[in-house]
Amino acid sequence: MNKSTLKALGLTKEQGKNAIEALKKTEGLGNNFHGKIMGNGDVIHPHTGNWIGNLFDYLP
């Protein structure tokens, strides 16, 4: 997750890293998964367009 995405979501880098790692672990996603992050925290599969989850659900 880059700095501009973190800023748009109002998350610290610690929160952002925690959330994305927790989402990937929960869903059993591979390290090569790079979802598209929307302005409300929704994470979309880059190839299928399927909704994977919302980052705010995974904040510590």
Next chain:
Amino acid sequence: MITYHKALKMGRENFIYKSYCELIITSEVLDPDEITGELGIRPTRSFRKGDKIISKYSTRTGEKKNNLWALKTKENVSEKESINLHIKELQSVLENKDDAIISYKEDIDVEVCIWIWIETDNAGIGLDLNEEEQTFLSKISNRIHLSVICKKEIEDEI
């Protein structure tokens, strides 16, 4: 080993590390109940392909894309930079289950992952695995994922 509360009382002179490991088996075809039956171990969490995904923060809903069976070790808060006790716990729990785990690992439709989760208020972490630990992890998994979260503070979550 030190508990978080002890660390607090001690004024937290030292950095602390909260850690656990999760053995995660994912597949589109292998059912979690089948794994539970074969291993004789109840998962700490599981879901099936097609189960609903809901969010408190989004109006959208989704479906799980695969089955998942996971076994999590006991969370540990320590001043030691180590995951060795988690590997020992997995070795103990999975004793005599090698054949089943290896069959999953070798199945092209199944992935066995060891997910190592570490949170610390230190700037980073150094880990060391001996040959026996490396051999064990390699024997039972296709993939090892390490999540290291460096925080200003470690919250009291356990």
